Every structure is written in structure tokens, then in C-alpha cells.
Amino acid sequence: xxxxxxxxxxxxxxxxxxxxxxxxxxxxxxxxxxxxxxxxxxxxxxxxxxxxxxxxxxxxxxxxxxxxxxxxxxxxxxxxxxxxxxxxxxxxxxxxxxxxxxxxxxxxxxxxxxxxxxxxxxxxxxxxxxxxxxxxxxxxxxxxxxxxxxxxxxxxxxxxxxxxxxxxxxxxxxxxxxxxxxxxxxxxxxxxxxxxxxxxxxxxxxxxxxxxxxxxxxxxxxxxxxxxxxxxxxxxxxxxxxxxxxxxxxxxxxxxxxxxxxxxxxxxxxxxxxxxxxxxxxxxxxxxxxxxxxxxxxxxxxxxxxxxxxxxxxxxxxxxxxxxxxxxxxxxxxxxxx
Amino acid sequence: xxxxxxxxxxxxxxxxxxxxxxxxxxxxxxxxxxxxxxxxxxxxxxxxxxxxxxxxxxxxxxxxxxxxxxxxxxxxxxxxxxxxxxxxxxxxxxxxxxxxxxxxxxxxxxxxxxxxxxxxxxxxxxxxxxxxxxxxxxxxxxxxxxxxxxxxxxxxxxxxxxxxxxxxxxxxxxxxxxxxxxxxxxxxxxxxxxxxxxxxxxxxxxxxxxxxxxxxxxxxxxxxxxxxxxxxxxxxxxxxxxxxxxxxxxxxxxxxxxxxxxxxxxxxxxxxxxxxxxxxxxxxxxxxxxxxxxxxxxxxxxxxxxxxxxxxxxxxxxxxxxxxxxxxxxxxxxxxxxxxxxxxxxxxxxxxxxxxxxxxxxxxxxxxxxxxxxxxxxxxxxxxxxxxxxxxxxxxxxxxxxxxxxxxxxxxxxxxxxxxxxxxxxxxxxxxxxxxxxxxxxxxxxxxxxxxxxxxxxxxxxxxxxxxxxxxxxxxxxxxxxxxxxxxxxxxxxxxxxxxxxxxxx
Numbered sequence: 001x002x003x004x005x006x007x008x009x010x011x012x013x014x015x016x017x018x019x020x021x022x023x024x025x026x027x028x029x030x031x032x033x034x035x036x037x038x039x040x041x042x043x044x045x046x047x048x049x050x051x052x053x054x055x056x057x058x059x060x061x062x063x064x065x066x067x068x069x070x071x072x073x074x075x076x077x078x079x080x081x082x083x084x085x086x087x088x089x090x091x092x093x094x095x096x097x098x099x100x101x102x103x104x105x106x107x108x109x110x111x112x113x114x115x116x117x118x119x120x121x122x123x124x125x126x127x128x129x130x131x132x133x134x135x136x137x138x139x140x141x142x143x144x145x146x147x148x149x150x151x152x153x154x155x156x157x158x159x160x161x162x163x164x165x166x167x168x169x170x171x172x173x174x175x176x177x178x179x180x181x182x183x184x185x186x187x188x189x190x191x192x193x194x195x196x197x198x199x200x201x202x203x204x205x206x207x208x209x210x211x212x213x214x215x216x217x218x219x220x221x222x223x224x225x226x227x228x229x230x231x232x233x234x235x236x237x238x239x240x241x242x243x244x245x246x247x248x249x250x251x252x253x254x255x256x257x258x259x260x261x262x263x264x265x266x267x268x269x270x271x272x273x274x275x276x277x278x279x280x281x282x283x284x285x286x287x288x289x290x291x292x293x294x295x296x297x298x299x300x301x302x303x304x305x306x307x308x309x310x311x312x313x314x315x316x317x318x319x320x321x322x323x324x325x326x327x328x329x330x331x332x333x334x335x336x337x338x
Numbered sequence: 339x340x341x342x343x344x345x346x347x348x349x350x351x352x353x354x355x356x357x358x359x360x361x362x363x364x365x366x367x368x369x370x371x372x373x374x375x376x377x378x379x380x381x382x383x384x385x386x387x388x389x390x391x392x393x394x395x396x397x398x399x400x401x402x403x404x405x406x407x408x409x410x411x412x413x414x415x416x417x418x419x420x421x422x423x424x425x426x427x428x429x430x431x432x433x434x435x436x437x438x439x440x441x442x443x444x445x446x447x448x449x450x451x452x453x454x455x456x457x458x459x460x461x462x463x464x465x466x467x468x469x470x471x472x473x474x475x476x477x478x479x480x481x482x483x484x485x486x487x488x489x490x491x492x493x494x495x496x497x498x499x500x501x502x503x504x505x506x507x508x509x510x511x512x513x514x515x516x517x518x519x520x521x522x523x524x525x526x527x528x529x530x531x532x533x534x535x536x537x538x539x540x541x542x543x544x545x546x547x548x549x550x551x552x553x554x555x556x557x558x559x560x561x562x563x564x565x566x567x568x569x570x571x572x573x574x575x576x577x578x579x580x581x582x583x584x585x586x587x588x589x590x591x592x593x594x595x596x597x598x599x600x601x602x603x604x605x606x607x608x609x610x611x612x613x614x615x616x617x618x619x620x621x622x623x624x625x626x627x628x629x630x631x632x633x634x635x636x637x638x639x640x641x642x643x644x645x646x647x648x649x650x651x652x653x654x655x656x657x658x659x660x661x662x663x664x665x666x667x668x669x670x671x672x673x674x675x676x677x678x679x680x681x682x683x684x685x686x687x688x689x690x691x692x693x694x695x696x697x698x699x700x701x702x703x704x705x706x707x708x709x710x711x712x713x714x715x716x717x718x719x720x721x722x723x724x725x726x727x728x729x730x731x732x733x734x735x736x737x738x739x740x741x742x743x744x745x746x747x748x749x750x751x752x753x754x755x756x757x758x759x760x761x762x763x764x765x766x767x768x769x770x771x772x773x774x775x776x777x778x779x780x781x782x783x784x785x786x787x788x789x790x791x792x793x794x795x796x797x798x799x800x801x802x803x804x805x806x807x808x809x810x811x812x813x814x815x816x817x818x819x820x821x822x823x824x825x826x827x828x829x830x831x832x833x834x835x836x837x838x839x840x841x842x843x844x
Contacts, residue, residue: 189712189713189715190711190712190713191703191704191706191707191711191712191713192711194700195703197689198689198692198696198700201689201690201691202685202688202689204685205686205688205689206689206700207648207668208646208648208668208678208686208687209668209672209687209755210668210669210670210671210673210700210701211669211700211701267691267692267739269691
């Protein structure tokens with residue numbers, strides 16, 4: 001009685017996680033003194049927090065099978081909006097409220113184009129990306145907003161932390177954890193979350209099964225816009241500077257993190273815990289490679305290669321393709337002789 | 339010229355679709371091919387076209403053995419096909435579409451010879467007497483009838499340049515054509531015959547058969563039943579051969595409780611009109627099972643989709659228990675107590691990657707709401723387990739993914755979804771298609787129980803014995819119209835089939 005190990009499903013579920021652990025072990029051996037320390041890990045969570053918020057909310061959009069390419073540009077725009085508000089004498093509460101409103105409006109615009117007018121999410125959010133970036137550049141005149149116009153209570157939040165005895169939790173980490181928890185509850189426990197997965201699983205079956213698709217897709221883009229706004233504010237607060245393009249890098253990384261997370265799900269569905277691992281992989285890579293003083297350009301190449309590797313491996317097992325002969329022989333024959 | 343086809347067999351996933359079929363095509367002759375839906379006609383054509391690999395197939399062309407591994411080989415042998423499905427590329431213009439399945443005329447090996455392309459396209463269209471279609475028009479702008487004409491014309495590209503007569507194989511070429519267009523095609527068929535071409539024409543229209551064919555072959559259940567001269571047969575005889583004897587595990591017809599006439603019917607439909615449905619009117623009483631019969635493309639599924647609110651209503655009135663509703667949508671329909679099992683359960687009904695329980699509760703999630711937005715998962719699981727027992731689902735548990743279930747058990751999940759909220763009206767589209775015998779019996783029992791519980795049931799099925807056994811009366815549809823309603827007490831399969839075929843008496 002021998003149970004042949006089912007290689008594809010094993011790789012599909014745990015391949016990415018094993019890869020992540022391998023990366024951690026690698027940096028641990030390379031930088032034993034600094035990498036595996038509590039302060040460094042606290043640092044990693046702070047570095048990842050902004051990307052995390054965008055990636056977590058992006059997960060909701062991708063659950064329905066859509067994309068939101070505009071999040072990075074929207075995050076930049078939101079920073080400029082808040083900065084301009086400060087320049088015009090607004091208080092922190094007013095500026096933050098205005099910024100969040102802009103995020104929701106930007107998301108609603110995407111939702112209207114995609115769910116209301118039926119434009120493909122790729123084209124619609126590529127268009128709004130350009131609009132948001134143009135708006136940010138125009139409003140700011142292409143210059144950064146920094147210095148004394150920014151209230152210190154706003155800029156100190158991004159650098160501040162909650163200290164409980166020995167443990168220090170950065171405010172940004174707390175915000176990201178809150179976003180993670182919210183998205184987790186929405187996707188896992190709410191009726192809307194169940195319906196979002198149904199739309200992504202089979203749009204026609206969802207419609208025939210009585211689900212109002214346009215409404216939910218609209219909602220997912222609004223949440224994504226809100227996530228982009230929160231991330232934009234976090235970035236502004238942490239840097240104490242609003243630059244019209246400072247959020248640009250977030251979009252690609254967020255989508256990559258969701259993809260990495262999808263590789264950990266048996267049905268290749270986006271899921272927020274998977275996205276968290278995806279974000280961790282990107283964060284640890286950046287942190288570890290920087291500690292090893294590897295050029296940031298090389299970091300980009302490595303990150304890209306790892307994403308392609310992970311997605312390729314999981315899509316191979318998705319399609320039910322068999323693992324290479326040598327790997328099968330190694331695993332299969334050993335277990336059969338056992 | 340002579341083409342001999344022998345031992346044509348094909349099974350899909352162990353289910354035979356075509357069993358040892360034999361046909362002979364002769365130059366100068368049109369052979370008609372008739373049979374019910376699923377008799378194996380289209381499968382035979384796909385084998386000859388090289389679109390499906392046969393389990394066995396011997397073809398002799400003018401005495402020489404040939405093989406047809408792919409569609410290019412079929413073309414080289416001089417076979418030309420008009421398939422039922424439109425092979426139109428919307429982004430190309432009409433002339434370019436005519437060449438999608440034909441080699442393009444070239445200059446210098448790599449460049450398209452535009453002048454020759456339009457010349458050949460014009461010649462092919464003229465052959466069919468078509469002069470109202472602009473060759474430079476984008477194909478996406480064509481009406482369905484015109485698109486079919488273009489589809490047909492592409493079989494005649496370069497036909498004049500061939501030394502040898504060709505073999506034309508047509509699968510319901512006139513299904514989308516009006517009378518005048520069909521007449522033109524008949525004339526083309528006559529001309530091709532006169533030139534010595536051989537033709538094989540699949541048709542559901544028997545009067546058409548008597549107009550164009552010299553011989554006719556009847557198929558049933560994947561086998562060739564008979565081939566004879568058209569002059570020695572009649573429409574009635576052909577229908578008898580198409581239906582054959584029925585054998586099934588069918589339940590006894592359900593007793594319908596007669597209600598007083600002053601109670602409004604469960605469903606009252608008046609002059610219902612959509613893109614593909616014309617002025618449908620009928621009543622359905624609570625506890626009644628009404629069948630819907632018709633050939634493929636008669637509009638049966640469209641009728642259910644209109645009632646469900648999937649297709650947009652252009653006109654008409656739907657009343658459920660005397661209450662009218664306008665502009666229905668699937669979400670409201672489920673809430674009103676209408677349950678729907680679509681024809682394509684895999685693509686239109688199920689979430690294959692999700693758990694059984696999630697599939698059962700999909701349209702009913704509001705019933706499991708707690709704390710504003712959350713799902714009461716305990717209640718959901720309990721209800722799913724209960725439903726699994728009612729429909730006798732065979733699965734490892736309610737957490738199993740739909741993908742892993744057999745067709746019959748997948749359909750039982752759809753039934754569980756339908757009965758979850760005690761429906762008032764159940765719309766069933768081919769509920770036993772692709773389902774094994776055991777599951778079929780369970781599904782028949784479920785349908786009877788639903789009716790006994792007081793639901794009104796509208797049952798679309800291509801299996802006539804099923805309709806006759808389950809339903810009290812049957813609506814007959816033809817080309818998007820409801821053309822009649824017949825009580826099953828007065829019907830047998832033969833009579834039902836002649837009602838489904840248009841002009842069967844001619």
C-alpha cells in the first residue's frame with residue numbers, strides 16, 4: 001500500500017511558503033548578527049506596511065477577476081491633496097478626511113468605468129492612472145510639499161510607535177494590521193465576500209444565481225481606492241513629504257504580492273493571508289538584500305525572477321502538468337518502495 | 339465519383355455518440371441525413387472534417403483508402419463543409435472572412451493579392467445569388483442571416499477553378515435563413531449536383547429534404563437506421579424511424595390535483611417578447627409540470643431565461659400568483675421564489691472551485707445573514723447537510739469541491755440550491771443531460787416531489803420519453819414561437835416529434 005505523493009498539489013499549496021522560509025534562512029546565515037533580530041523584524045513590518053495596505057485592498061479587486069492599476073498614482077495624488085490642504089491652512093482632521101474622500105471618489109470612478117460602462121479594468125484603470133498622475137503633477141506644480149506647512153502631529157504619526165514594555169509596534173504596522181484584519185473578515189466571513197468570490201469564480205453562474213455583479217465590482221474598486229488613499233497618507237506622514245510621483249512603485253508590487261498569494265491557494269484564488277506572505281517575501285527580500293549591500297537595481301531583477309518562478313511553478317501544477325521526470329522519480333519511486 | 343464511409347465510431351468519455359455508421363456519397367446526388375437531437379449526425383460530420391479523432395473510421399474515395407487526420411487533409415481531399423456554428427471573425431470584412439478557411443491568393447509568396455481576393459469573393463457570393471452584401475463591410479455589422487450566408491459562401495471559394503467535382507457537407511445550412519435565402523441555396527445545391535458534385539445535407543426541415551435530396555439516411559442513437567430513395571418514403575415514415583422505440587426508467591405520470599378555476603395560476607405569461615422569443619403566452623398551475631419541446635434553436639432556453647429575467651423583455655407580461663412583475667432580474671427572481679437550473683450547469687450554474695455548501699446557498703445568502711453582514715456559517719452548514727440528504731448527494735462532505743463531483747451529483751447540488759427556499763416556480767433546462775441512470779432516477783423523483791409540494795415546474799428537455807412521462811402537458815416551440823400546447827395523454831413520441839418538426843406533413 002503506497003500512496004504516491006501528489007507533487008503538483010503539494011507544490012501548489014506550500015511551494016511559495018517554502019520559498020519564503022528559504023529566503024529567510026538564507027539571509028539569516030548571511031547576516032547572522034543583524035537579520036534575525038526583533039528590531040530588524042519590527043523594521044521590516046514598518047517598511048512593508050504601506051505596500052501591505054495597498055496589496056490587501058487590491059486582493060478584493062482581484063478576487064472578482066479585475067485589476068486596479070491606478071492605486072499607485074492615486075496614493076500620490078492623495079498625498080498631494082493632503083499637502084495642499086495643509087498649505088491652505090487645513091487641520092489634520094480636515095486634510096485626512098479630504099484625502100480619504102478623494103481616494104473613495106477615485107475608486108468610485110474606476111468602478112463606474114468598469115462595472116457601469118463595461119470597460120475592461122485594465123484599460124479603465126490605466127486611463128485613470130494617467131489622469132490621477134496628471135492631477136497630482138498639476139496641483140503640485142511638479143514640486144514636493146514639505147517643511148513647516150505640515151503639522152508635526154501628522155508627520156510624527158508615521159515615525160511613531162506604540163510601546164508596550166519591551167515591545168515597540170510602529171503606528172504604520174498597526175494600521176497595516178488593521179487593514180489586514182478588515183479585509184480578512186470581509187472576504188472570509190461576510191456575504192459580500194462570498195459573492196465577490198462567486199463573481200471571480202464564474203461570472204455567468206454568479207449572475208444566473210442572482211448576484212448583482214455591477215454593484216459588488218463597484219464596491220471592490222471603492223475599497224481599493226480607499227486603501228490607496230490610506231497608503232498615500234501613510235507614505236506622506238512617514239516621509240513628511242508629498243511628492244507627486246512618490247506612490248508609483250506601489251501598484252506593480254501590490255499586484256505581484258497578490259499573485260504570489262494566489263500561488264498558495266489550491267484554486268488559485270486571491271486570498272489575503274496569501275497576499276500577506278507575498279508582501280512579506282517582497283519586504284524581506286528588500287531588507288535582506290540591502291543589508292548585504294546589494295545594488296537596488298539587482299534587487300529589482302531578483303524580485304522579478306522570484307515572482308515569475310513562483311507563478312510559473314503554481315500554474316504548472318494548476319494545469320495538472322506533471323513535474324519533471326527526475327523529480328517524479330525521486331519522490332514517486334522512493335515512496336513506492338517504502 | 340464515389341465516397342464510401344464505413345465503421346465510423348466515436349465515444350465521448352465512454353458514452354458512444356456514433357456507432358459503426360456507414361454512408362455512401364455519389365457524384366451528382368444529394369444525400370439527406372436526418373435524426374433527433376443527439377442522434378450522431380454532427381459527430382459524423384466532425385469526424386469527416388478532421389475536427390475530432392475517430393475511434394474507428396474507414397473512408398474510400400474513388401476506390402482509394404484515405405485518412406483525415408485534420409481539417410487541412412479534408413480540404414485536400416476535396417471536402418467542403420458548412421458547419422452549424424458561425425465561423426465569422428467580426429473584425430475582418432466580408433471578403434476576408436470568406437478566406438478564413440481558404441488559402442489566400444498571394445503575390446510574391448507573402449503578400450495578399452487584394453484584387454484576386456475580391457474577385458474570388460465576388461464569384462463565390464454571386465454563385466449564391468447574393469448581391470446585397472458589401473464585400474468591404476465589417477463582418478460584425480452583418481445580420482445573423484447574412485452572416486450565415488457568408489459562412490455558406492466560404493465553402494464555394496475557388497469552386498470554379500477545381501477540375502474535379504467537390505464533396506459538400508452541410509450541417510443545417512438553412513437554420514438561420516429565411517425562405518428566399520433558403521431557396522437560393524437549394525438552387526445552388528441543384529447546380530452543384532448537375533456538375534457532378536456529391537452532397538451530404540443534415541436538416542431538421544423535412545420538406546426541405548424532399549426538395550433537395552435524392553436519398554435519405556435516418557440516424558438514431560448514434561447508429562444508421564436506414565438509407566432509402568427519397569421517392570419511396572414519406573415524412574411520417576421518417577419520423578417513425580427517427581423516434582424508434584423508447585426504453586427508460588421513467589416514473590409513472592404524476593397526478594395533478596385539480597384546483598378551482600378562480601385561483602390565479604401560479605404563472606401566467608402573456609405575449610412575452612425578447613430578442614429571440616415572439617409573443618409567448620401560457621399558464622402554469624401550482625403543482626403542475628409543463629414540458630417545453632422543440633428542436634435545437636427553437637427558443638426553449640430563451641423562454642426560461644426570459645422568465646428568470648436574464649434576457650431583457652421587450653414586451654409582455656409575467657404574473658406569479660396573480661402578481662405582475664416588470665423588468666425582472668435574476669436576483670429578484672430568486673427572491674420571489676423562482677428557482678432556475680440552466681442548461682449548461684458547469685458554465686452557467688456552478689462554481690466548480692467552491693465547496694458544495696457554497697454552491698447550494700449562493701442565491702440564498704441573505705437567509706443566512708447575521709450581525710448585518712456576516713454569514714451564519716453554522717446554519718449554512720446544517721442546511722447544506724440536510725439538503726445533501728434530501729437530494730441523495732454522493733460526496734465526501736459538504737466541503738468537497740464541485741469539480742470533484744460526477745455530472746449527476748453536480749446536478750443534484752443544483753437541485754439542492756433550487757429547493758433550499760421552497761420555490762414557487764422551478765425552471766428546469768435539460769435537467770438530466772449528461773447524467774447517469776441512477777442519478778436520473780433520483781432527479782425524476784425530486785421533480786415529482788417538488789410538484790407534489792406545490793411548485794409549478796417548467797421542464798425543457800430534448801428527451802421526449804422524459805417529457806411524456808413527467809408532464810401533464812407540453813408546450814411546443816418552433817423558431818422562437820410557442821406554436822401549441824398538447825396534453826400528454828393524447829401524445830406519443832411520434833406525434834410529439836411531428837409537432838416539433840415544421841411542415842412535417844408536406
